[in-house]
Amino acid sequence: MRIVLVDSGIGLLSTAAALREARPDADLILSMDPDHMPWGPRSTAEITRRVLAGARAALAEGPDAVVVACNTASVHALEPLRAELEPRIPVVGTVPAVKPAADRGGPFAIWATPATTGSPYQRGLVERFARGTAVTPVACPGLADAVERADSSSVRDAVARAAERTPADTSAVVLGCTHYDLVEEWISAVLGDGVALFTAAGAVAAQTLRRLGAEARPGAPRTGALRVYASGRPAEMPEAALRYPAGALLAAEPVG
Missing domain, CATH: 3.40.50.1860 (Rossmann fold)
Incomplete structure (x- = not known):
């Protein structure tokens, strides 16, 4: 294969x-x-x-x-x-894991690149799978680039900025960029154990x-x-x- x-x-x-x-x-x-x-x-x-x-x-x-x-x-x-x-x-x-996050219940956020955040494609996924659920789109400028360079300082800064824009009552975060999967542990450490992460891999x-x-x-x-x-x-x-x-x-x- x-x-x-x-x-x-x-x-x-x-x-x-x-x-x-x-x-x-x-x-x-x-x-x-x-x-x-x-x-x-x-x-x-x-x-x-x-x-x-x-x-x-x-x-x-x-x-x-x-x-x-x-x-x-x-x-x-x-x-x-x-x-x-x-x-x-x-x-x-690759499709962001919006459906499983919505099926879990509770308000959730979608972290994605600025190009994907607010795009008709992402809005369509939310409308199709998460209608009636509180969903917060969070653009993460610079995060994918920092991950690509393995620049730990820039990754931490970008994650911190995204976390600040994520509502406190968020129960889950969909990682809408495959680069973000690589720093999943760092994201969890900032958001806390009470916030579930959903990836598509x-x-x-x-x-x-x-x-x-x-x-x-x-x-x-x-x-x-x-x-x-x-x-x-x-x-x-x-x-x-x-x-x-x-x-x-x-x-x-x-x-x-």
Whole structure:
């Protein structure tokens, strides 16, 4: 089994790690785009071009599935990518975990990039799954960039600012950017144990296996290889990625 994950940067690590835990025998190809990141401020046409380029760069690997492990990219480029690759290669997107947060009950917040916060896409998710629930959108400027650089000081500052804009009665926070998953423990430490965090990585990994007609086999032999592309070029895992548990987990594998 061979799975490509596409993102502008290391935000894809959390989904890749979830796939690795579910299928230690799967080959994972991480296609990042350091030459053109961040994608958030770019136009829909530009984001679509970058996502298509990231997926195409890894097609020579013969993937069985492609995962768009980025909320912003999924909003803008998922359908064009599906039009190009499906039904030959299933394409899986990333949707913020608004539904499970709403099902839990209680007021919740959605932390996301400024580009995603207040977007018609996010408003549509809230309207569809959380109607009648108090939902606070919280833009987190600079947080994804700080995570990408593994800049702990800037991460703490951005998390603190977001926490200040999160109502005191918030019972849960949806992490609406895959980069935020990498600092989940830091966010929990600021918000407190009483605030549940919802991420999409596990659900995306499970959906990928479903699209492949495969089951999770966490006890399978750890034979899956790891390959990395940087804006279309074969590369090594970014040094910043190794600062996070998900990156360290993935790096401790055969590299093909």
